[in-house]
Amino acid sequence: MNTPSLADLRASLPGLKLLTEAAELEHYGRDWTRRWTPAPLAIALPASAEEVQALVRWANAAGVAVVPSGGRTGLSGGAVAANGELVISLERMNRVLGFDAVDRTLTVQPGIALEAVHNAARGHGLIYPVDFGARGSCQIGGNIATNAGGIRVIRYGNTRNWIAGLKVVTGAGELLDLNRGLIKNATGYDLRHLFIGSEGTLGIVVEATLSLTDAPPPSQVLLFAVPHMDALMQVYATCRARLSLSAFEFFTDRALHHVAAHGAQRPFGEDSPYYVVTEFDAADEAAQAQALAVFEHCLEQGWVSDGVISQSEAQARSLWRLREGITESLAPHKPYKNDISVRISVVPAFLQAMQALLTREYPAFDVVWFGHIGDGNLHINIVKPAELDYPAFIAECERVTELMCEVLQQHGGSISAEHGIGLVKKPYLASARSAEEIALMRGIRAVLDPNGVMNPGKLF
Amino acid sequence: MNTPSLADLRASLPGLKLLTEAAELEHYGRDWTRRWTPAPLAIALPASAEEVQALVRWANAAGVAVVPSGGRTGLSGGAVAANGELVISLERMNRVLGFDAVDRTLTVQPGIALEAVHNAARGHGLIYPVDFGARGSCQIGGNIATNAGGIRVIRYGNTRNWIAGLKVVTGAGELLDLNRGLIKNATGYDLRHLFIGSEGTLGIVVEATLSLTDAPPPSQVLLFAVPHMDALMQVYATCRARLSLSAFEFFTDRALHHVAAHGAQRPFGEDSPYYVVTEFDAADEAAQAQALAVFEHCLEQGWVSDGVISQSEAQARSLWRLREGITESLAPHKPYKNDISVRISVVPAFLQAMQALLTREYPAFDVVWFGHIGDGNLHINIVKPAELDYPAFIAECERVTELMCEVLQQHGGSISAEHGIGLVKKPYLASARSAEEIALMRGIRAVLDPNGVMNPGKLF
Numbered sequence: 001m002n003t004p005s006l007a008d009l010r011a012s013l014p015g016l017k018l019l020t021e022a023a024e025l026e027h028y029g030r031d032w033t034r035r036w037t038p039a040p041l042a043i044a045l046p047a048s049a050e051e052v053q054a055l056v057r058w059a060n061a062a063g064v065a066v067v068p069s070g071g072r073t074g075l076s077g078g079a080v081a082a083n084g085e086l087v088i089s090l091e092r093m094n095r096v097l098g099f100d101a102v103d104r105t106l107t108v109q110p111g112i113a114l115e116a117v118h119n120a121a122r123g124h125g126l127i128y129p130v131d132f133g134a135r136g137s138c139q140i141g142g143n144i145a146t147n148a149g150g151i152r153v154i155r156y157g158n159t160r161n162w163i164a165g166l167k168v169v170t171g172a173g174e175l176l177d178l179n180r181g182l183i184k185n186a187t188g189y190d191l192r193h194l195f196i197g198s199e200g201t202l203g204i205v206v207e208a209t210l211s212l213t214d215a216p217p218p219s220q221v222l223l224f225a226v227p228h229m230d231a232l233m234q235v236y237a238t239c240r241a242r243l244s245l246s247a248f249e250f251f252t253d254r255a256l257h258h259v260a261a262h263g264a265q266r267p268f269g270e271d272s273p274y275y276v277v278t279e280f281d282a283a284d285e286a287a288q289a290q291a292l293a294v295f296e297h298c299l300e301q302g303w304v305s306d307g308v309i310s311q312s313e314a315q316a317r318s319l320w321r322l323r324e325g326i327t328e329s330l331a332p333h334k335p336y337k338n339d340i341s342v343r344i345s346v347v348p349a350f351l352q353a354m355q356a357l358l359t360r361e362y363p364a365f366d367v368v369w370f371g372h373i374g375d376g377n378l379h380i381n382i383v384k385p386a387e388l389d390y391p392a393f394i395a396e397c398e399r400v401t402e403l404m405c406e407v408l409q410q411h412g413g414s415i416s417a418e419h420g421i422g423l424v425k426k427p428y429l430a431s432a433r434s435a436e437e438i439a440l441m442r443g444i445r446a447v448l449d450p451n452g453v454m455n456p457g458k459l460f
Numbered sequence: 461m462n463t464p465s466l467a468d469l470r471a472s473l474p475g476l477k478l479l480t481e482a483a484e485l486e487h488y489g490r491d492w493t494r495r496w497t498p499a500p501l502a503i504a505l506p507a508s509a510e511e512v513q514a515l516v517r518w519a520n521a522a523g524v525a526v527v528p529s530g531g532r533t534g535l536s537g538g539a540v541a542a543n544g545e546l547v548i549s550l551e552r553m554n555r556v557l558g559f560d561a562v563d564r565t566l567t568v569q570p571g572i573a574l575e576a577v578h579n580a581a582r583g584h585g586l587i588y589p590v591d592f593g594a595r596g597s598c599q600i601g602g603n604i605a606t607n608a609g610g611i612r613v614i615r616y617g618n619t620r621n622w623i624a625g626l627k628v629v630t631g632a633g634e635l636l637d638l639n640r641g642l643i644k645n646a647t648g649y650d651l652r653h654l655f656i657g658s659e660g661t662l663g664i665v666v667e668a669t670l671s672l673t674d675a676p677p678p679s680q681v682l683l684f685a686v687p688h689m690d691a692l693m694q695v696y697a698t699c700r701a702r703l704s705l706s707a708f709e710f711f712t713d714r715a716l717h718h719v720a721a722h723g724a725q726r727p728f729g730e731d732s733p734y735y736v737v738t739e740f741d742a743a744d745e746a747a748q749a750q751a752l753a754v755f756e757h758c759l760e761q762g763w764v765s766d767g768v769i770s771q772s773e774a775q776a777r778s779l780w781r782l783r784e785g786i787t788e789s790l791a792p793h794k795p796y797k798n799d800i801s802v803r804i805s806v807v808p809a810f811l812q813a814m815q816a817l818l819t820r821e822y823p824a825f826d827v828v829w830f831g832h833i834g835d836g837n838l839h840i841n842i843v844k845p846a847e848l849d850y851p852a853f854i855a856e857c858e859r860v861t862e863l864m865c866e867v868l869q870q871h872g873g874s875i876s877a878e879h880g881i882g883l884v885k886k887p888y889l890a891s892a893r894s895a896e897e898i899a900l901m902r903g904i905r906a907v908l909d910p911n912g913v914m915n916p917g918k919l920f
Binding site: 100101102103146147149153157158160161170174176177178180181182183184185186187188189190191193194196197198199202237341342343344345372375376377412413414415416417418419420421425429432433434436437438440441443444445446447448459460 | 560561562563606607609613617618620621630634636637638640641642643644645646647648649650651653654656657658659662697801802803804805832835836837872873874875876877878879880881885889892893894896897898900901903904905906907908919920
């Protein structure tokens with residue numbers, strides 16, 4: 001491609017790394033959704049905040065839309081570039097810039113992988129506690145842009161809780177240095193929290209100061225076979241009351257089927273409709289005995305039919321793999337994904353209502369449930385039947401999602417728990433946010449990105 | 461007062477409780493700052509969110525400014541009404557609306573006192589962990605409007621961390637129901653966090669859903685006499701590394717002087733320039749022995765010269781009173797207050813620079829330091845010499861605050877840690893936030909409060 005505007009960009013930023021080959025445009029123009037055909041103008045790979053700033057200013061002047069790009073592991077199409085946008089990939093800005101032992105903070109560039117953040121924190125005897133399956137590929141800038149959640153939210157909360165400072169380039173090309181790592185800073189609106197979860201529609205994260213914390217005590221992992229949906233919440237309440245939980249996840253037998261087909265070993269002799277993976281502090285024998293007592297109590301009550309407690313790090317990892325391998329095992333099927341949440345107290349009623357809806361509306365589809373019972377977040381994946389063509393499949397899923405939105409509204413829930421709105425959930429935003437809220441969001445966006453260059457068409 | 465607009469308000473809201481007596485105007489027109497002469501138009505005491513909404517809509521139509529009013533314990537003039545504003549006091553909306561044991565949330569009206577929130581949480585076997593001296597008078601709506609911090613921030617963070625849901629009436633009179641208690645909700649900009657800390661300039665909190673947590677184990681309180689400023693951070697680092705801290709506060713001998721003059725008993729035979737109060741988990745004898753070992757280590761190192769460990773609840777309270785009584789003991793002197801913060805790692809250098817500045821600039825004034833070493837927040841109170849008149853005193857303090865802003869900027873600090881900007885810190889906002897940030901805040905404010913009726917003149 002040799003449009004006049006790209007020549008102009010090259011001239012104004014001679015040191016910029018810019019990619020325009022077809023394969024590169026395809027690679028950087030899409031995320032883990034595979035519904036849109038990538039068609040960006042070009043891929044810019046800046047090496048500094050100043051280059052990002054210059055790129056955004058150029059985009060404003062040239063009237064070119066910008067798509068900020070991290071690890072592109074998103075599942076809502078937030079990083080898709082399908083309309084001649086300039087993709088700004090942060091992957092070259094991937095360094096640790098500093099560690100402070102007194103503040104217990106790690107300052108990083110936005111393109112660093114989550115796993116590299118984990119490793120850097122651990123190297124200093126601390127942890128960055130946000131964690132999820134895509135840790136090896138996703139980048140911290142994208143985590144911040146979607147307020148990523150994951151598997152340890154019940155103990156540590158979402159990404160939002162761990163951002164002590166944020167440098168961003170706004171849609172107008174201004175560089176903001178937000179909060180500067182302060183613990184207390186009551187000086188007006190906290191713009192840092194506005195950028196967290198804004199999906200690249202307000203600006204681009206160019207640096208983050210992350211809070212770290214102490215490593216937890218040694219943990220064990222318990223895998224339960226659960227015979228009835230009703231029992232899931234009983235098991236959760238018992239574990240929550242008697243163990244110090246860091247994760248409480250569930251998945252269905254259909255999920256296990258896909259993971260097993262992908263190479264994992266089935267954990268029990270007999271199949272069960274539901275499974276729970278829970279991780280808990282097990283520093284000493286008393287804690288381990290308590291876990292055994294919980295297991296026996298759940299068995300006696302008929303809430304679980306089988307179970308296994310990890311006896312080693314390796315076994316803990318292999319039990320976790322049953323839950324964490326689900327997304328990857330489903331990926332080749334290009335499933336339609338629902339990522340929904342309700343308050344924990346509402347989960348039992350909501351599960352019943354959703355099961356009724358899905359059984360009625362998807363009688364012939366393979367429906368794969370999993371998710372985070374402990375924070376009210378369910379992932380419902382619909383696998384395309386081989387005989388159905390893809391557009392017809394998506395249309396059918398979108399019809400059912402409309403019905404799902406009604407059930408969510410009745411239960412005070414949300415159409416996106418942790419994936420974000422992006423392109424995929426945009427038609428349903430009004431089910432989770434009022435017309436007044438959406439109008440205010442648009443107004444705020446116009447303040448931070450007056451020319452509307454930042455990730456247009458995403459979110460709203 | 462019988463202005464036409466008030467007659468109009470009475471006619472449009474016949475059931476509204478409205479106060480217009482001079483004593484009432486004075487009472488509700490001021491906060492704990494005593495620098496401005498209260499002169500509100502009237503005091504409205506709505507009984508419901510709908511009445512708040514009607515009041516804000518009336519204010520927009522009538523062109524009358526609104527001052528939201530909580531417990532008015534603020535120290536930055538954020539709740540002062542000195543220019544014919546309509547004060548909307550939330551004090552009649554002070555009920556607990558609900559508790560959910562599974563979600564572990566308490567839903568309250570905005571006018572409930574912080575202490576009543578503590579008691580309600582404790583009644584359900586849980587705690588609401590934000591705490592500070594004004595707990596009996598301050599209201600949760602005001603806590604949210606200033607993102608109140610306090611004495612246990614090192615363990616629990618600020619108010620922001622504990623707000624699961626927020627109902628607000630915007631400056632345009634729209635009622636928003638933000639986040640609805642969800643743990644995961646990735647559906648665009650989190651307007652909840654925009655309202656937290658906005659000091660009544662965007663709207664009025666009419667309901668809040670607060671997250672609760674488990675009560676901590678039993679605690680003890682240690683009071684240290686510290687002979688040198690340098691030793692404060694050594695003591696902090698030692699305590700932080702070896703005890704499970706919930707608070708780490710310091711104060712100077714001048715602070716103790718005022719508390720003692722107010723009736724408290726001096727804790728040690730000999731005076732010391734600095735004192736530390738720290739609270740730590742002491743569930744068992746091992747933890748108590750550890751605290752004793754810390755004390756002995758600090759003694760051996762020469763970092764502390766004396767100390768006392770609480771042996772009962774009553775003694776713990778009386779040690780706490782030495783720190784918590786400072787603000788009240790100073791109040792009759794109408795001190796000039798600085799509430800500043802830096803990153804913890806910067807505290808040692810900052811303390812030195814501040815001490816040099818204050819010794820040089822306030823040679824004749826009584827300067828009373830105290831604050832929260834563990835979160836980098838210092839309170840510096842300047843007591844007016846008897847011979848100086850009040851306006852001259854304030855002018856002198858404001859001159860020094862300008863110099864303090866320079867030192868804060870050199871150290872990446874903030875002119876308001878937890879009191880807010882209000883009227884008092886408005887001249888110094890630009891020392892903590894860039895011109896671009898302030899312009900963006902103004903732009904956002906115009907989106908949420910297009911006619912500028914909400915608390916005009918505060919913050920900026």
